[in-house]
Amino acid sequence: MIDSDIPIVKVGTPVVEVQTMLSHKANTFHNINYIYVVEKNNILKGIISIKSILSCSNINLKVDNLMEHNLITVNPTTDRERVVYMALSHGIKNMPVVDDENHLMGIISYDNIMRIFNHELESDIFNFGGIFHRVGDEYTSIKSSAWIMIKSRLPWLIIGIIGGTVAASVISTFESLLSKLLVLAAFIPVMVYMSDAAGTQSEALIIRGIALDPKLPIKSYFLRELKVAAVIAVASGIFVYIISIIGWGNPVLSGIIGLSMFFSIIAAVAVATLSPLLFKKIKLDPAVATGPLATILSDIITLAIYFSVALLFFDIFNI
CATH class of the missing domain: 3.10.580.10 (CBS-domain)
Structure with a gap:
């Protein structure tokens, strides 16, 4: 070199x-x-x-x-x-x-x-897709063997199944809650998507920051990300509150969704920002290890927040 x-x-x-x-x-x-x-x-x-x-x-x-x-x-x-x-x-x-x-x-x-540059670009593309790999012709060529491709792609899918099972168990725990207000289930994809999207943005930025600046000021960077996340969370929470009020006309439902959105986005950004730092500290490549794990953890936390807020509102309003 x-x-x-x-x-x-x-x-x-x-x-x-x-x-x-x-x-x-x-x-x-x-x-x-x-x-x-x-x-x-x-x-x-x-x-x-x-x-x-x-x-x-x-x-x-x-x-x-x-x-x-x-x-x-x-x-x-x-x-x-x-x-x-x-x-x-x-x-x-x-x-x-x-x-x-x-x-x-x-x-x-x-x-x-x-x-x-080409190697790192290929590596990042595969990593964000949740593929274990070593960048090289044997992994990127159409002539790659089926066994090599299975070994590179299956591990994160298995981890995804485990994470999805945990998420499903969280939902089943609150089955009685859903039966009282079934429309809550309709907003689960919205909650999960928004937290994942916000987390992915933060994750991409922190991984890039770590790679480009080994002396990245962690504390000030993390506080800045939380400030950005708070503004995004407030804007998203208000917007989804308005949309749900217009669509369903239920203030309790809208309050649950809006408040859950706020806390979920902040939690997702915190997880996505801290995870790469943790992996770097234990000598693992943040770009390889962070993506799927942070997404799974973010999904579980989002669901827990969503149903916990719903439970709180149900208690307050005696539903």
């Missing part, structure tokens, strides 16, 4: 020497988009584009006067997604790799950056 066959010159080298070096050794380098300027002990000080070197008319000029000092670099432990993000967001063709003391180790070439 790290390519060390790159043109490197010392600080203070005249342009003419760099031009001569390139004319004699160009074929020995894997990548010559940039010249890398180092000082003693191979400490990276700057880079110069090949265009700048070849177009420089003052051949006695020192490379120090041409090089770019404000460098974007990564180290060998930088997350792959962050490497891609930094390269694309700053328009960098080749990403210099340095150690903690800024010693130049090599570069990650544009081809490798794009390869990582």
Whole structure:
């Protein structure tokens, strides 16, 4: 991944020497988009584009006067997604790799950056679909064996069945409640969908944030997400309250739905935000482990909130 066959010159080298070096050794380098300027002990000080070197008319000029000092670099432990993000967001063709003391180790070439990008994109697509996999031709090709595809897809489906069974048991617990106001059952899909949708949005953002910024301020990020969730929950609760009043004309039903929607969305966002952080802490890939598990947990919590609020309203209004 790290390519060390790159043109490197010392600080203070005249342009003419760099031009001569390139004319004699160009074929020995894997990548010559940039010249890398180092000082003693191979400490990276700057880079110069090949265009700048070849177009420089003052051949006695020192490379120090041409090089770019404000460098974007990564180290060998930088997350792959962050490497891609930094390269694309700053328009960098080749990403210099340095150690903690800024010693130049090599570069990650544009081809490798794009390869990582494609790998991570495939990985995220599969993960959000609940598929265990290793990204590769054997998993993405139409020629993949049936057994490989079964092993990659079945585990989360089994977990989904278990989660669905737990959700069904929650509903059956409140069977007598449903018999008093059957229309409550009609709104279960709405409640579950809204909490899942809000949770998925938060989940995508936190997973991206973790990948791109290892020092993500967790506390402030979580509080911000709760503020956003509260506003979304209030707006959604009011909207569904109005819709249900217009459609069914039952204030108790509308109150149950509106209040449940509010608490369910906040709970779903909290679960979706905290789950990736927990998985990261125990050294599991948040993108792989979070999706289906967070959805199942969110569904169960949503149903528990919905029926608990309904039970509270029934007690208050003696239904």
